[in-house]
Amino acid sequence: MVATSPSSDRPDGLPPPPVLWLAAGIWALGMGAMVASGVATRFEPLTINVLRALLMAILGWVFSLALWRVSTVAARPRWAILALGVGVLAATTAHTLLDLQVDHLLQAWLNPGLHVRRILSDSVLRAWVMSLIAESHVVIFATLYAFFGMASTILRSAAETREREAQLAAARTLAVSAQLAMLRHQLNPHFIFNTLNAIASLVAMRRSDDAEAMIGRLSDFLRASLGVDARPLATLDDEMTTLQNYLDIEAVRGARLRLAYDLEPGLGNALIPSFLLQPLVENAVKHAVSPALGPVEVRVSARQVGNDLVVTVADSGAGGARGQAAGTGTGLRNVRERLALLYGDRASLAAGPRGEGFVAAVRVPLRRAGDDA
Template sequence: MGRIGILTDDKHPLRAAIVLAVGFNLFTLVVFTVSGWARGPESLHESLVLGLPMMLVDGFVGFQLYFVLRRTERLQPVPRWGLVTIAVVAVALVQALWDTQLRIWADTLTMDLRQSYIRAATLNTYNSGMLAGLFAFQTAYMALQRNQSLLDEARQREREAQMLALRFQLNPHFLFNTLNAISSLVVLRRTDEAESMIDRLSSFLRGSLAADPDRMVSVEDEFEMLDNYLDIESVRFGERLVTAIHLPHELARAQVPPFLLQPLVENAVKYAVAPSRSQVRVEIAARERDGLLELEVSDSGSDAEGVGSGTGVGLANVRERLRLSFGSEGRIQVHKDMDGFRVTLTMPLNLPPVPAERPLTIAA
């Protein structure tokens, strides 16, 4: 922690106040010594003799203002600062009494006792007021830091809740479609296909429940989950569904939000494969472009009239998750033509370092 961090350490406010008080009194001691040097040898000798004991006692007495400020912080401004002002004057009077007595003991009193006391009281009132102001500023700054930390934490919790809500929004949607497909297979007495679909659904849900909605996963894991999903759908559509997944080896470890592409693939199946009587190709691809990661889901279904308005949780869900995860750096592009439908997601390319191999230990 740097010097500024020590002065604004909200976890140890007393320590931060002590550091501030020591710094303030050391600065005052330096100014007192330089002033004595500028006035001549006698004044410098006086400053060297009196400076340290004066600042030790004055610093200890002045530090009591910190406790006054802390114990009055719940009061309204007028009574609080009224009490602080009284405390500043009281501290200055005690400091002036010590400073004057110290000059008497050192035989350096150069003016009338009453005048010396008034002069010392005036200077100490100014110093004590400055120190109280610094304590107040330090406390206010630490409170601002604390509130900012709480605000950041609240925003993070809100983001986590939004991400979780978006994730939970997907599961019922997917489950409804899959269970409806299983029900159709059972009605058609295609029991072998229904059993196969149930097995694949179990594997898919096992991976889904294990995933943390707020933790990134590798593109490889994301594509593997989509491959499992398409395996489930292939039971419904047979040869009508043809899939292709393109993942360059160097992008396999890139980090993305989990289940980011599922609603896009689900839309491709629902709006391109399901209504088509011919074969439809669904492709999933990853590539790097200009230092960014692009993920793309496309289909060759020419009958995609319902996609623009019927995506429901699909595009809206993906767009919101991109915003929550990457802010303005996450973008979504939708392209629709006679050859089908294509959605491209762009986001920062986050490649974690390759873990170092553990050294082989051979037992003696």
């Protein structure tokens, strides 16, 4: 047994409810055993027998709670066990002495007169032990306190195990959240730098309206990308809005792309990891649109397949040239890591050339905004 932290006890100083009920149950059984023992071994009125057993059961419950409190003082397991053993011995001794005193007072009050009990033995010590056992409930007390000590040790160990598991789970959650935040915030610095350079060029060319529009779109894009820590999942509609902000910036910069959406009706509230699609679209812009002389189409599609949501980002250029490096880029690797952290093996990313283009398909369990899950 190890000492628990203060959080394992109630704020009012009492032991936790399982310990309270354990002590109450033990001493309720103990009261029955004391009554039965009195009926079987002592010639005293039933009223005295029951009243004595009731008082001793209440006292045993109080002593048991004190015993629990004593066992929590020690900081190390071995000292806690020693404190519990000493506490059991002390509680049994004190309880037995009080039991004899209460019996004497009750007999004098409710059954006055001479009471003689004869014990024959060739040993003074043996006679004293036999008299103690006959006149008191010492055997019942010792048994119940020992049982309470063992049971409370088990309860304490179980509570500490749950607490350690909760702390470990919380630490893992924090670690996963930190890693997810790091992966989300690995934006391509070249995109930001190029956008700022494009804004500076627009200002130099006195295209203030275009520069203002581009600043507004960049602000919206960064707000969406950097503000997702509080919501690791976003709806598909929100992700499409973020993508549109990003592509509007690319369009102002002169990228030759055409964006097409092909979303199955009813999937607008489907949940996917926030900011997951932007790296896939950015990958298409970088490797397919930028090197192209003519327009390149980037198509984002979403379909429900069984109990899963499949979102695909496909472009129409440079697929063969990217075939050898398929799936090895930083953006694709980060997407895979995020999926693994959030879904384990229940999600996947498949990326590779298809015809003259390149396709990346994300598959995640289908969940919708507002679901209990």
